[in-house]
Amino acid sequence: MNGIESPLFEQLRVINTVFENAIDEEPSDYPELYSKALQTLQNTHLLKTHLMPNQSRLIASMVVHRQRMRNGFVRNGQMMRGKLGILADPPGSGKSLAALTYLMPHVQSLLDPDTIQDNELNPNSNRYFFSHGVSNHRLDTSCVDILIVPPHLIQQWTMELETHTRLEYVVLDNRRVLRNKTTPSLITNSKLMIIPTRMYKDVYDFCQDQQITWRHVIIDEAAAAHISPNDSLPSFEFMWLITSNWLGFLFKNVYINPHDLEYIRDRIPLNTDCEVWLDAMIKQDATISTPIEASNFIRNLIPWNHKERSALILRNSSENQIVYPSVESHTIDCAVHFTIGTIPQLFIKNNYEGLTHEHLPLIFKALSVQEYSMDRIKEMFDSRLSLIKEKEADDCSICLESVQHRVMLPCCMNFFCGACIFKHLLSQIYAKCPTCRADLYFPNMMYVPDSTNQDVSSNPVLNKHETCVDYILKHPLEQHIVYSPFENNYYQVYPKLQERGIQCELVENHIAKFNKTLASFHAGTTKVLFISTVEMIRGLNLTHAKHLIFFGKCFSYEVYNVLLHSVLRVGRKPDSPLKLVHLRSCLE
Incomplete structure (x- = not known):
């Protein structure tokens, strides 16, 4: 009726389209470009690590997607053209290395190696007429790639660059660096700049003053990237958003209840992967919240009402995704004591x-x-x-x-x-x-x-604090992650573990101390890492942990997945299963 869909039907249709368009085989519109991209990835001196198949397919699809968006393409009667792509593979599947490899010169040489196009709409554009500049800027030393990350992930990205690539980069993590006279030359010589989200405006204004052109902009954890809406709108060639919360970029301020979608699943021929996803969500009784917590800067990037907005999302099909190590889950009943x-x-x-x-x-x-x-x-x-x-x-x-x-x-x-x-x-x-x-x-x-x-x-005689200490003492040489939304539990357990010589630390919202804590955990000095603020570990690599302990029932589906996939991700040994422990009160 007049092309208007019910909200539930639209949710299911758009989600199903994402699964249907998942990366599975070479695209029909650019098969040669896709094949060339895969061949180019096989030989490069800038990579220290061999790419996994899912990463190679994602990079080749990024090349094709960029070409599609620059030239324009038609899908289901809808014309699309732009400068935006979303990398939405599952958490811990290697999206970071794929994005870094995409920025390497041998990959960029596949698409107009000597020029870049900004394709910015000019003020004459309106509903019935659009126009943008087609003048090409020479790809010279003034062009750089920008990586915008949350402050707590800067250290991890630098480790990723040092471990897996030979790319030259510069980190601008404080405003004092912008006052140095040598900073412009450092930026242009490195070609890759890493900045925290809070410094976006300062760095962009600095680059404008120094006539430094932004080429590719990559925003990590884009669903939670807090950028002020008052900041300048940047000019760039192409922007990539890295996120695992791809539903947050399809629906604006919507709560998705899989049980509601179950009632209308017979109205659409669902993709097999979509059926598996829906069944899993129903089994876990998950209610998914899609509002993006970021600023209007991120919200205004997405064409929320476009019927084919799912074309912006790149993700591998379930057959091509990585296989995570096994999880051994068990529950320990604990006593409770009160007056x-x-x-x-x-x-x-x-x-x-x-x-x-x-x-x-x-x-x-x-x-x-x-x-x-x-x-x-x-x-x-x-x-x-x-x-x-x-x-x-x-x-x-x-x-x-x-x-x-x-x-x-x-x-x-x-x-x-x-x-x-x-x-x-x-x-x-x-x-x-x-x-x-x-x-x-x-x-x-x-x-x-x-x-x-x-x-x-x-019934058990040990309460949760005593049970947690007892469990950790049974594995004193292995590393543990303990999650509780209440910091008080850390201060109850901390003295007992310190008495036994087990180093434990709390993740705090202080970047300097956070980096020190994380380095100690990676070095193996810290055996127990307490987490109460999930936002501080979103996107982190904590694969050294062999035990994940939940201090009570985890009521949030998102929190559970962030914690689980901080441990289960690329780099974890396949023969190292994760032991998932739930401490359950006998009254729960």
Whole structure:
């Protein structure tokens, strides 16, 4: 009807198009260029590392995509032309090295080696008319490639360059460098400049003053690249965005619920990879949030309403993607300890609705309530044995039902349901016994567990902090990553590990200290890395870790994937499985 799609149908159609257009074979429009790009990658002196097949296909597709966007192409009746591409392979699949290889001269020689075109629309362009300059700038020493990365990833990119390539580069990570007289020559001689996102405006204005032309602009972790919307709009030849959150570049401010897409999946013939993806999302019960956290600078780059905007995304098909090492996942049940004054809200709720018969044995266990057997009680109150036998078969005088999880009060020898008498105790300031009106105190309650409830005594006795320390001490020579959204857990565990000689550090939002912590972890000095801020490890390479410990249930699908793929990525040995540990409270 008038070409208007329902939001759900549009979501499924666009997502399916991404999977259909995944890199699988050589393109039909530029087969020779694609083949030449693959052949060129086989021989280069600027690479120290052999490229994997998925990286080679991605680089060749980048060359073809750039040619398409510069010349213009038609897809499903929609004409497209521009200077933007999105690298959207899964996290840890080698996108960084692919982007660096794409910048190498032998790859760039495939496309107009002597000139660059800015293709900027001029002010005369409007809805019915567009015009842009076609004058070519000479590719001389004033042309540089720009790599814009989050501050915490600068060290990793320099390691990537030193380890895998022989490219010359310069890092501008503070504004003082721009005041040096030698900086312009350093930039033009290196041909590759790495800058943090916060310095984008200063560096661009500096390059404009020095008549330095930006050729390729690559933004890493583009979905979270914070660039001020007030900064100047740059002029460049082509821009590449590196991200694993490709859904964030298809839909603006949308929450995608896979269960909703399941209802309309029969309306579109889905690609096999799309079906697998949708089934996996439904199985994980994931709700995907797509709003890009970056500034308007990034938001304004994407044609959000274009029906074929998925053509901007380059990603390998599932058959061509890397195979991650195996994951051994298991859960460790932990005890909980609290007092009457710190009972979790889970059990209090409104009018203590959470204090149910099912929860009571675990609550009493957490409160360290002493347990008694009937033989022990009869032995303690031998003089009142006849009264105990008389009261033992009575119903609870509060709920008037059969007694569950019996609690005896020594004042009158009456038996009550554990949940009933405990709720009665908590709901009154000065609690009295419901039958004899004697003063009621928590230590007076004598809990008699049922014979069918004896398995509660086998519950774990170590809480999460003690369990975490105990697990790490079993593998003292291996490296661990511990995630908890609360930093307080680090300060609870830190002293116990330090006493045993195990070095542990917390990832903090301070770049200098962060780089020092990361270097210590890569060197093997730091054995345990505590993480509470996921944004500080987004895109990081932490493949040295053999254990990933979650301090409780991880409720965020995105947080879980960021942590998992910081460990499972290119560079991890195939014979080194990851041990994934969930510390679960017995009350969760």
